[in-house]
Amino acid sequence: MGTILEGLRFSNLRRSIENSEDSGGKPEETKTLRGVYRCRVCGYIFDESLEGKPFSTLEKCPICKQGPGAFQQVR
Numbered sequence: 201m202g203t204i205l206e207g208l209r210f211s212n213l214r215r216s217i218e219n220s221e222d223s224g225g226k227p228e229e230t231k232t233l234r235g236v237y238r239c240r241v242c243g244y245i246f247d248e249s250l251e252g253k254p255f256s257t258l259e260k261c262p263i264c265k266q267g268p269g270a271f272q273q274v275r
């Protein structure tokens with residue numbers, strides 16, 4: 201009843217998932233995106249892992265327009 205076909209399809213699916221994980225861009229860069237910074241003026245939180253980019257790319261606070269100097273690292 202198509203069990204062999206379904207098994208093949210499943211193994212192909214698993215293989216494609218594994219392949220996509222292997223070629224997932226730049227793992228070194230995403231690993232370093234763990235810092236969290238808080239704006240001391242307005243309390244805005246810049247979470248690198250959520251933003252998907254390092255704090256160094258932030259030019260100013262989107263809320264109060266303060267520069268990165270107004271931020272302090274939370275972790």
Ligand SMILES: [Zn+2]
Nearest residue numbers: 239242261264
């Ligand atoms: Zn701010």
